[in-house]
Amino acid sequence: MTSVRILPWSEDDFGLLRRVNVPEMKEHLGGPETEEQVRVRHARYLRPDEIGGRMYRIVADGEAAGTVGFWSRVWRDEPVYESGWSVLPEFQGRGVAVAAVREVLGAARDHGRRRHLHAFPSVDHHASNGVCRKAGFILLGECDFEYPPGRLLRSNDWRFDLEAASRRP
Helix, strand or coil, X not given: CCCEEEEECCHHHHHHHHHCCCCCCCCCCCCCCCHXXXXXXXXXXXXXXXXXXXXXXXXXXXXXXXXXXXXXXXXXXXXXXXXXXXXXXHHCCCCHHHHHHHHHHHHHHHHCCCCEEEECCECCCHHHHHHHXXXXXXXXXXXXXXXXXXXXXXEEEEXXXXXXXXXXX
């Protein structure tokens, strides 16, 4: 069993962000970003108040395994959190993403400013859709989702009710 935890994003995580910014990791997200876009993203991740949430480094068995986080947005006129993750290839298929997403759901619930958290994986990204299902999200259906800005992506809209989860024993 792989031990997974999430740690708040730090200045030292820029190299990890560069490692996940490769064609095979960005296939379902419009392709890799430029070096400047990665630098801007890293700087934004270091300012959680700016994103209205928090980004994390995923650590699996003591090694950096990827990224996960949540941030504020408005979706269909409702203030919600959105979540996303990237797990390095050598850690895929071992339950790392599901464990990290479950940790982020707890962090978002503790943050306490939104009732729902959504994830919008591409309809053809079977692994990320599986993560949503295994982490307890409810599939609301397909939608057109803009990511990256200026590009519509056919996505599944998955929603997790943070308030209902906090009432569970």
